[in-house]
Amino acid sequence: MDIHPEREAEESDCKRHRRIVRVVFSQEAEEACKLLAESNSKIERSILNAVRRKIEFIKMNPHYGEPIAKRLIPDEYEVTNLFWVELPNFWRMVYTLTNDEVRIIAFVLAIFDHKRYEKKFGYH
Numbered sequence: 001m002d003i004h005p006e007r008e009a010e011e012s013d014c015k016r017h018r019r020i021v022r023v024v025f026s027q028e029a030e031e032a033c034k035l036l037a038e039s040n041s042k043i044e045r046s047i048l049n050a051v052r053r054k055i056e057f058i059k060m061n062p063h064y065g066e067p068i069a070k071r072l073i074p075d076e077y078e079v080t081n082l083f084w085v086e087l088p089n090f091w092r093m094v095y096t097l098t099n100d101e102v103r104i105i106a107f108v109l110a111i112f113d114h115k116r117y118e119k120k121f122g123y124h
Contacts, residue, residue: 020103021059029093032111043089050087051111058085058106062097072121077109090114 025033036048057064065083073082079096087093094117095108112120 019099019101021062021106022103023055023058023095023106023108025108026110029108029111036111046088047091047111050091051093054085054087054093055108058095062104062106065093065095068094068121074120079109082109084117087111092117 033048033051036044036051039045054064063083065085068082068084070080073079077096082094082096085093085095091111091113093108093111095106098105098107110120117123
């Protein structure tokens with residue numbers, strides 16, 4: 001799976017929900033993936049590979065990630081649900097779910113290191 005904004009988001013059948021699951025990246029998440037892809041660091045490549053694997057898990061089970069308490073969701077995201085997924089080297093990926101009768105959309109809002117994750121969600 002390539003992570004590029006100009007390519008159509010990938011879709012898969014979610015057998016559990018019998019709806020198509022589509023994963024879409026925000027500009028912020030797309031930029032993080034681009035920086036990871038351009039790096040020669042083995043750690044950053046492992047983070048990007050983990051993002052790709054986690055996306056496949058989310059397609060199979062949209063509720064794969066750990067839910068974030070509503071009171072901790074930053075107002076800037078303007079969402080009613082948010083999930084986080086652990087990545088290597090203490091990085092995190094956060095996404096929200098929307099749906100209609102036909103499909104579920106997992107919108108990846110951000111991919112960031114643990115320090116920025118804690119700051120964004122008010123830990124410490």
